[in-house]
Amino acid sequence: MNPTSHSLSRRGLLVGSAVASAVTVAGVTGAQAAGASPPSVPLVTRDRIATARLPEPARFQADFHERLVGWLAFWSANTPRSWSTPVEVAGHVDAAGDAFTLHAIRYQRDDQLHDGFTAGRVDAAWWATAASLHHHFPSVRPQPGGGLRVTDAPAGFTGSAEQVEFAVAACRELWAAPAGTAASWREHAGRALARAGHRADAATRAGWVAFTRASLRRGLRTESYE
Structure with a gap:
């Protein structure tokens, strides 16, 4: 398989899985039922970014989550062939659902879980992952402890x-x-x-x-x- 088909197949798997991973947000909160104004941008709950599970379900603005799915597909498509698609992503979503601080990306190789990125280790993989985020987001800010915070906007x-x-x-x-x-x-x-x-x-x-x-x-x- 040539590098192009390798990248496209991995990207297709990641993006396609985003739909299946969605957890639908249903119902009305107590505040809304009492007549409070709903948020200007509705949030959706997701338990994954593409194929990679989150530590717990989180609430995102829908467009921002889609942008994160595209970013992770890009990151995965440019990893070594021996790496699996990402299986875990650790991070924190801001309350407004339009910013995300990345702490870790994990993949599998030889049936073992490995860190492809970890916030506490500023090495070549850290800078590589920062590059991938700069590819997809105009604002990428290192945080105390080494996390990388991105906000929703066109690249x-x-x-x-x-x-x-x-x-x-x-x-x-x-x-x-x-x-x-x-x-x-x-x-x-x-x-x-x-x-x-x-x-x-x-x-x-x-x-x-x-x-x-x-x-x-x-x-x-x-x-x-x-």
């Missing part, structure tokens, strides 16, 4: 301080460019993209997509780009 390069800070760190931690700064990161990211076979400016929409994907694959050791 894309905005030039925000947190995106630039990530790019500088990714060049240093994943691409061996310790001299990268906020002023020079585009040059270093461009060299990384060239190693990955792309001719693009990372500070563009297409370039950011390519840079975050290549950083994910390098950090998880799916490809070395040497």
